[in-house]
Amino acid sequence: MPSPSIVWFRDDLRLADHPALRAALDRGEPVIGLYVLDEESDGIRPLGGAARWWLHHSLASLAERLAERGSRLILRRGPAHRVVREAVEDAGAGAVFWNRRYGGPEREIDAALKSDLREGDVEVASFAASLLFEPWTITTGAGKHFSVYSPFWRACLAQPAPRAPLPEPREVPGPSRYPASDDLDDWDLLPTEPDWAQGLRDTWEPGEPAAQARLREFLDEDLGHYDDARDRPSAGATSLLSPRLRWGELSPHTVWHAAVETPGASGFLSEIGWREFAWHTLYHFPDLATKNLRPEFDAFPWPRLKPTALRAWQKGQTGYAMVDAGMRELWETGYMHNRVRMITASFLIKNLMIDWRRGEEWFWDCLVDADGASNTFNWQWVAGSGADAAPYFRVFNPELQADKFDKTREYIGRWAPEYTDADGQPPMPMVDLKATRQNALAAYEKVKQVSRQE
Template sequence: MASPSLVWLRDDLRLADNPALRAAMDRGEPVALLYVLDEESPGIRPHGGAARWWLHHSLASLRERVKELGGSLTLRRGPAERVVSQTVADIGAGAVYWNRRYGGAERDIDAGLKSSLREEGVEVASFQASLLHEPWTVTTGSGTHFSVFTPFWRACLALPTPRAPLPAPRALDGLTPPPSSDELDDWGLLPTRPDWTGGLRETWEPGEPAARARLRTFLQDDVPAYDRARDEPSAGATSLLSPRLRWGELSPFTVWHEAVEAHGTAGFLSELGWREFAWHTTFHAPDIATKNLRRQYDAFPWPRLSPSHLEAWQRGSTGIPLVDAGMRELWHTGFMHNRVRMVTASFLVKNLLIDWRRGEEWFWDTLVDADGASNPFNWQWVAGSGADAAPYFRVFNPELQAKKFDPQSLYISQWAADAPTEPIVDLAATRKAALAAYEVVKRTATQS
């Protein structure tokens, strides 16, 4: 009697270059695809609002593509270990395949499942699919993990060329009848009262086909100007691939090889490297979203939180044009240009003296590309407390940044034409206060 293969999908919502799916098909038995919405397992961080919107539409797209190929996508909700085990029992699966995850809580779940399923006689295998180089394969000469990007990326480039991407299946041998499934609409991933996602709908089309189309457009039209214009928020030179990689609608192997074939710039490829470095760091510091990587920053004397300042920052009403433009772009589109992300983050931490974790939480809720590594990693980089972090004394001046990267105010005019013009703080005075606070960290580190 046939024993079906179960493919457990996570942050790999695609058919092309999906090693777990390929392994299941190569096994030669019918294949069931499962996605579990797990918001209950210990340590699992629930998705933010913008991410939930993206997930809904990406799953809807994937479900239709799977159906067209003769398969079905089963949706179930609950603690992953329990749900996957129950699904295995429901369909009599003889093998379970998934692509690896690198967060601490996720690794614990996967390891527990792998052990328990194997004890029951089920074949279990996991695969490398979301990183070009798995975190434990890139080490310093002394065998430790890296804490600085440039030598990390140099070491990555010295490794063998990343494997070629796998083709998408032309057909799927699904189960008849398919396993019982939740209705996607019943998960309540889309906001309704109010529905604030109009800007997201105008900006994005989630799903693997749209991801592939965006990659082609970027490589054909935008790569030549990438290194020159990527820091200009009005230039439209960035790839806009970050949510596609975050949700696994594209694999990094596909992006890497197609970019190389299209003579993509070293600057663009290094952005893939920065993503790898964020996960490399998170693998070795899974509490990155809540704890300073550089523990001496625990001594930073954060003043009492000003709710009005935090709200002004969140709403894009600080009176600082570039900051307000970025925060309004974020609210409308679920995205913000990378240069402006650094400026808005620096303003929150170093001018408003608000703990970086507050900003990280807001970005987690409002970004469509927020993931468990890049979001906290980049916030710690700006705050000075992270790996290869910006020096504590580097305070981005948003006015100078605007003159340099938005000299004609095209970006500011697009997003913040009606924003307040009276700054809520004095940039020079707050910079001095930030430097004085960082001196406390410096003295504490020296005394310890």
């Protein structure tokens, strides 16, 4: 009697370049896809609202594509360690395959599950699919992890080229009997009361086919002027692939090999390298979302939180055009241009003197591309508390940044039109940029003093 293989999908919601799926097909038995919505296991961070919206539609797309090829996607909810074992028993599965995860709690779950399944004589294997380079393979000459990006990326590029992507299977044969599945709509991943997702629907089409189409479009139309235009938020030169990579609708191997032969691709590929750096850092520091990577920042004298100031920043009502435009783009689309992410984050941390963790939490809830590594890593970078951090005294002046990167005010005019309309009435600036910059630098001096005393 056939013993089906289960492919446990996680942040790899695709069929192309899917090593775990390929291993299941090579085993020669029927294949069942499984996705587990785990919001209960210790250390697992529940998804933000925008991420839940994306997940719903990406799962619907994956289920449809599996069905077209002969199998099904089974949906289960609960602690992954228990739920996967139950699915194995219900399906009579003889093997489980998955692609690796790199967060601390996720690795603990996977390791324990692998051990338990093998004790039950179930074949288990995991594969490298979400990063170009495994975190334990890139080390300094002393065998330690890198804390600075440039030498990290040089070490990556000195490795053998990333493997070629695997082809998408034409058929995924399913079993004669499937285990029970939840209904996707019953998971309530989509907002209803109120339904705030119209801007997301207008902006994005989740799923692997749309991801592949966007990659082709970027390579054909935007990559050639990426380096020149990527910092201008109105230029439309960025790849918009971050949510595709976050959800695994595209693999980094697919993106790498599609772009690497294109003239001028090195700047774009270095951004793929920055994503790698974030994940490698999280691998070595699992508490990145809550703890300063540089422990001397534990002494930073954050003032008592003023909820009204945080709310003004969240709503894009700070009185600074570039900040307000960015925060409104985020709320409307679930996305923000990278240059503007740095500006808005710097304003929160260094002008409003609000702990970077509060900003990271808001982005986690609002971004469709928020993942466990990049979101936290980038917030710590701006704060100066993280790896390869921007010096704390680098404060992004939002007015100077607007003059430099949005000279025509096209971006500001789209998202915060009251700043460009002759009859517009923008909010009054909530802080003085010069004075708050000096306050931030004075606070940083206290951190340095504590560090020297230690």
